[in-house]
Amino acid sequence: MSLLEIRDLHATVDGKEILKGVDLVMEPGQVHAIMGPNGSGKSTLSYVLSGRDGYEVTSGEVLFDGKDLLSLDADERARSGLFLAFQYPVEIPGVATTTFLKTAINAVRVHRGESALDAMQFLKFVREKAKDLNVNDDMLRRPLNVGFSGGEKKRNEVLQMAVLEPKLAVLDETDSGLDIDALKIVADGVNRLRAADRGMLVITHYQRLLDYIVPDRVHILAGGKIVQSGDKTLALELEEKGYASFVGAEAA
């Protein structure tokens, strides 16, 4: 069974059609990259998959682990094993990062039929994962993402992915706003989470990220459709020729 099957997906935002028939199939353990120019529908796809209000699916279907994903609420999708790493992680004053992580981890664990972690177990578990990502106790104590640098926010996203152990992670422009050192730390963190039973959908504008997170498949999204798919060399080809040639081909 495929991990993710997107069939002829159409979606509108504010009445405007953004996705115009997306098809994509991913097997467990694979990393797929979706590349596309601005306005091609990349972020819309990530929000449709994660269940954000206001993103309306008008036709098509999405099967996640063989089950209908679109009938689930955003939080049910997350508990079922879908994770979205945000392009712009949200700052939430007044909610300590640890409180947030504990609530999230236990919501997911209880859903999976596991016992909730108590305070001690939780701290041990999170500290272990946090160490690899250079996330220190001070960051964990601070309000969620508040005053975090761009790199800290993205490391915090990867930390959340690490502790929630999703089956499918959608990484929405994780490279945006990162310098090369921060990008390496984040990419290393993501690579450590690659697993035979976990898929990753890496959404990016630039090829650069794919030097560090090497994909099995690359898809080019343009005008709300996947216009070409290939292996990792497609990303290099795109880098060389630019989007215009691919987008142009679709328009013609």
Place this chain on the structure above:
Amino acid sequence: MAHDAPFLDQFEMVSARLPGVGTAWLDQLRSDALSRYETLGIPTPRTEAWKYTNLRRLARAGFVAAEAGDATDALAIPEGVTELDGAYVAVFVNGRYSASLSSLDNLPRNAEVGSLAAKIAEDPASLESQLGRLGDYSSLPMASLNTALMADGLYFRLADGVALDRPLHVVSIGQADEEPLSFHPRHLISLGDGSTATIVESHVGSGAYFSNGVSEIAVGQGAVLNHYKLQNEGPEAFHLSTNMVRLDDRAIYDGFVLQTGARLARNEIKAHLGERVECRLNGAYLGSNEQHIDNTTFIDHAAPNSSSREVYKGVLDQSARGVFQGKILVRKDSQKTDGHQLNKTLLLSPGTEIDTKPELEIYADDVKCSHGATTGELEEESLFYLRTRGIDRETARGMLVAAFIGEALDEIQTEAPRVAFQAIVNGWLDRRDQG
């Protein structure tokens, strides 16, 4: 224009039994106040200061004066008060001091804490310079009514340099059965130069009652008063409270008001600041059902080099209504004033309403002053973010509301009351979630 002045009949009925009757200056104070009230009448929305809080229901409720002995069945401090361990406790039932419920043993030397009525009986002369002398009551009808009818309240006095070693918990219990009762507690609080104290007020009760309190709070030079108030009155109660605060040079006042009870409540603070004073007037309000909660403050920067900080945050649900009126006056010679005010309200349902009115009046030119007010719903983006981590919608909403109000509670500079107020807020949020 003809106006309504209910409660006048109460004066005729109870005046002969009020404490200090026959003391000339006190009789004069009362009768002057009564005629002020008679002239002004009960406030209506036609008065600018009461534009958003309508006392029509209060005026028509038929309150009768609570008398000593009306509430002798108060045998224990009820639930809903601030949980404070190891505090001195002064309890008032329907405005009257209850010796049996209070515990004021082992007070430090030169600290007087007890009943105002007892003090009036013992030594009325000592009060002449204190009672009704803190500010101008002439435009305040409800405070004037209090002055006319006051029967008891807290008498608190620290001599210069005295540190109150434990917090004082002032518990006010309202109790009414068949008859709606009214009372007019008068608290007289005075800290000598260089003294320090923490006072926590809890207002609770049951039945239909009306508490019309006045507190006169004088903080001497370099003295520190931490003053935290929980208004958690019963659901049928009316709570009006006028707080006159005078802060002498270099005084520090850390004030916080948490309002979550009563059918209609207004807490009004008038603070007069000397030089190099640090004044913090913060608060939070949690309203549901048909509650009406008003916070009105006036900060008078009457001397240079002082700072004031004001953060009021509220959460309103169902059909609750909130009012915030915050005025800051910086007089001509009050240079280097630092005054900041912020009011934020979270509206959780479409039936709620907040009227917020910030007012800065600045006559000095070298000052730093700011104000801000926001009103809104929970951020959709924040909710979505939490939900993408597996947290269900209701839990996520609860987390965001708690975070919002928690930021206001963080303003409380003393740990034990902050933790205790947080517990009150958490209880409110839990009930909301279950409701």
